[in-house]
Amino acid sequence: MPSHLLYVRVGSCVLLLGTLACRRDTTAPAREHVALAPVAMSHDEGERSPSPAGTVTFESFALGAIHGQQDWQSTGGEGSGAAPESRCAVYDHVIADNATMVPTAAREAVFGRRSLRISNAVTSGCYSDQTFSQRAADVAGESGAISRSRDGATDYAVTGARLRNRFEAEWTLISAQPSAWQPGLELVVSPARGDDHRMSWVQVADWSDGLAVVFAERSDPAAPGAIERSLVVRGLDRRRAHVIRLTMDFVDGAHNDVVRVQVDGVLRHAGGSWETYYQDDVNGRANFSGATPAVNRLMFRTGSDAHRGVPGDPAPATRGFGFLIDAVRVSAYSVARSADACRDGAWRELRDDAGHAFRHQGDCVRGAQRLRRDP
Ligand SMILES: [Ca+2]
Ligand SMILES: [Ca+2]
Known part of the structure; x- marks a missing residue:
């Protein structure tokens, strides 16, 4: 069962020309989270599949650098060839050969020959140089959600994209060291658009009792800059593949978006989006004058947020291992x-x-x- 885990306060950071400017936010009382009984979800993925954008399995990707392969973006990923000033660090994010790291059964069932491998051996306080998935054909957000950069010069949407009210994403992961605990291993996955902005936050981590999933929201009107975290599930077998599905329902108006997290086909948690930060927080409002960023892809981030009171220290021993990620699906559609x-x-x-x-x-x-x- 989900339970309230932890309340933390953070500041917000603005990435400007490679320099981080951070500010602390105010505190607020912790909120109670809705506890959901596990509900079995349909596995009907046949001809009525809700997957118009397709699923990326990395089988046709070249080994090594991710950046530029099939709409993936990762200027900070190892081997990207990106100019040094366009990234804050060189992250251990690569396309990996699964032969030695993935158990045979998991390879045959999901992972195949190649997967995305990410460790947090290297972290930074930056966002836009981390790893971003392929984009959905459309974007998602409530009315007025913005897919362009603040100066209007860049549109993060695919040409012709329409604004939809739901974003859905799914990915499968397994530990790259299935038989051993990787202390300090953690990765944050967020609905995003390709720059610094995110609308939700799901962390996968390796704890002593197995893999854990943690959710974070920014939905307290009294403290719109604060991040509240909740445990979604822990103790997952690191020798097995786990499927995480994130469903975001954007609803016009304040404090009413709904984000659901399913793990291995079971609904484990529901919470709010980060709309409150963009709509109500002074730093958030500075980005889009109270509108929210539209989202169309996933950001895979190994971030160091320790300077803001949030754990996220690098775990150097995870280099070359970490998580293997596969079967990444993103879509935006209207319900x-x-x-x-x-x-x-x-x-x-x-x-x-x-x-x-x-x-x-x-x-x-x-x-x-x-x-x-x-x-
Ligand atoms: Ca694969
Ligand atoms: Ca809303």
């Missing part, structure tokens, strides 16, 4: 939330709460009604 939204053919563009397409308008209306009864 039918009202019967009106289904009209005039719009149902063709919408999906039900499970991410499945509708057969006709009546199907869409029923889907929206089910959602309103049981949001």
